[in-house]
Amino acid sequence: MLIAPSILTANFARLEEELIKIESADKIHLDVMDGHFVPNISFGPHISRSISKVSKLPLDIHLMVTDPLFWIDQFVFPNTEYLTIHIEANHTEESIKKIKQANVKVGLSLKPKTKVYDIIPYLKDCDLVLVMTVEPGFGGQSFMEDMMDKVVELVKIRKEKKLDFLIEVDGGISDKTIDICKKSGVDMAVAGSYVFNHKDPKDAINSLK
Numbered sequence: 001m002l003i004a005p006s007i008l009t010a011n012f013a014r015l016e017e018e019l020i021k022i023e024s025a026d027k028i029h030l031d032v033m034d035g036h037f038v039p040n041i042s043f044g045p046h047i048s049r050s051i052s053k054v055s056k057l058p059l060d061i062h063l064m065v066t067d068p069l070f071w072i073d074q075f076v077f078p079n080t081e082y083l084t085i086h087i088e089a090n091h092t093e094e095s096i097k098k099i100k101q102a103n104v105k106v107g108l109s110l111k112p113k114t115k116v117y118d119i120i121p122y123l124k125d126c127d128l129v130l131v132m133t134v135e136p137g138f139g140g141q142s143f144m145e146d147m148m149d150k151v152v153e154l155v156k157i158r159k160e161k162k163l164d165f166l167i168e169v170d171g172g173i174s175d176k177t178i179d180i181c182k183k184s185g186v187d188m189a190v191a192g193s194y195v196f197n198h199k200d201p202k203d204a205i206n207s208l209k
């Protein structure tokens with residue numbers, strides 16, 4: 001399973017040191033929050049660009065914003081691999097088109113209350129589907145195990161429709177919850193507090209892997 005640490009719980013006053021601690025991960029997950037789509041503000045293009053310059057890892061950028069169309073271009077860096085927008089945000093179709101035009105892989109995320117059914121029309125355009133396993137907005141919340149039903153459903157749909165998007169989960173991932181993710185068919189897991197609150201983030205990444 002691919003592991004993408006979310007830097008939301010990192011020490012932002014020592015960000016470069018924090019990034020070095022997670023060099024053994026597969027991607028870096030950037031949680032961008034606009035204070036409107038979710039009740040929190042994290043960081044924007046400026047800090048993301050600085051991270052992109054020092055990070056050796058591909059960026060997996062999760063836009064928790066109401067108007068992705070306005071923001072997409074500002075997060076296209078040479079190492080942006082995925083730009084993930086939310087189905088509950090505005091202008092899904094146009095945003096997907098814009099991400100593709102920027103030659104970045106398309107991610108589509110759904111909040112815990114949103115059904116897989118709602119994203120089916122867009123799956124053919126997705127490289128990644130991000131199943132939120134907490135309500136987006138904050139790190140350190142408890143894993144919602146019932147979201148694994150969505151993962152199982154997505155695995156089935158992917159097979160039936162011969163698609164090849166990755167399935168990612170985000171929220172409450174730890175050594176206690178990673179097994180059920182793997183068994184359900186998750187390809188990539190985002191982990192914030194488990195990695196950055198661990199005395200050795202590299203060990204935390206290894207234990208998840």
Ligand SMILES: O=C(CO)[C@@H](O)[C@H](O)COP(=O)(O)O
Nearest residue numbers: 136137139140171172192193
């Ligand atoms: O997108 C989010 C929160 O909105 C996540 O990426 C969390 O930041 C993951 O944090 P933990 O639950 O692993 O602490």
